[in-house]
Structure formats: C-alpha cells, structure tokens
Amino acid sequence: MTQPVVLDTNILVSALLTPDGNSAQILGMVLKGRLQIGYDSRIMAEYHNVLARPKFHFDLQKTDRLLDILLGKGLSVIAERSDIVFYDETDRKFYEVALELNACLITGNLKHYPQAAFIKTPSEYLKSLALKTTAAIHSAP
Numbered sequence: 001m002t003q004p005v006v007l008d009t010n011i012l013v014s015a016l017l018t019p020d021g022n023s024a025q026i027l028g029m030v031l032k033g034r035l036q037i038g039y040d041s042r043i044m045a046e047y048h049n050v051l052a053r054p055k056f057h058f059d060l061q062k063t064d065r066l067l068d069i070l071l072g073k074g075l076s077v078i079a080e081r082s083d084i085v086f087y088d089e090t091d092r093k094f095y096e097v098a099l100e101l102n103a104c105l106i107t108g109n110l111k112h113y114p115q116a117a118f119i120k121t122p123s124e125y126l127k128s129l130a131l132k133t134t135a136a137i138h139s140a141p
Helices: 009-017 022-031 041-051 060-073 089-101 122-139
Strands: 003-007 035-039 104-106
Touching: 003 009, 003 022, 003 089, 009 022, 009 041, 022 035, 022 060, 022 122, 035 041, 035 060, 035 089, 041 060, 041 089, 089 104, 104 122
Parallel strands: 003 035, 003 104
Antiparallel strands: none
C-alpha cells in the first residue's frame, strides 16, 4: 500500500521550477506510485489556478497533463472542517485533507500551519522516509 501525502501547492511549484530539488523528488515518487496524493476539489482548483499564473511561465498543456495524472493516481476525499485558526485560511484545505486521510502534509511554509508531527517540509519528509527505510532494513530477518 502506498503512503498517502497531501502536497501544498508550493511543493508543485517548487518541483516544476527546480527539477532536481526535494519537492521534485517527492512529486516523482507520487508519479511513480510510491506515494499516493490526497486531494479534494478545493486543492485541485488551487493547483490549476496557481500553475496557470503567467508569472511562472509553465506550459499549460504540461501542467494540465500533470494534474490529470495526479487526479488518476490520487485519492479524492471530502474532508471535515477543522476549527483551527490559520495564518493563511487558504491553507486550511490541505490540513483538513491530511487529517481526513491520516496523511503527511508536505509544505514549504510551516509557519502557515499549526505545529503537528504530520506536517513536514520536503527535506524533513525525505529524511523521515530514509529513517523508515533504514529501520526496515535493520529489522529484516
């Protein structure tokens, strides 16, 4: 079973702008089926709107194809509303979907979220995966 993750939009933007960075590595794991992305209609709408912004100069056909792939590989949910107050209310949806799926929320903006163990930066997330892999190797018969 693949591990569920919720990707803040800044992770997709970073992955597309920096193809050899941590965010791109995580997106690659999603595209290869090693991780399953969780989303809801609010998240997909934000992905579409942000990736279409002219300031990024992304190829819209490529970003639309990427979003289609994520839709096909991902897990769509209807998340319950959280009562937590957010620094940026537009980030609420990512938190709520992560809670609904018991998933890790990966973001480049930790300050926008409440402190919680399931919210990680890309580098923190990749380190946690490396630790799990190492532990599994050492516990194998």
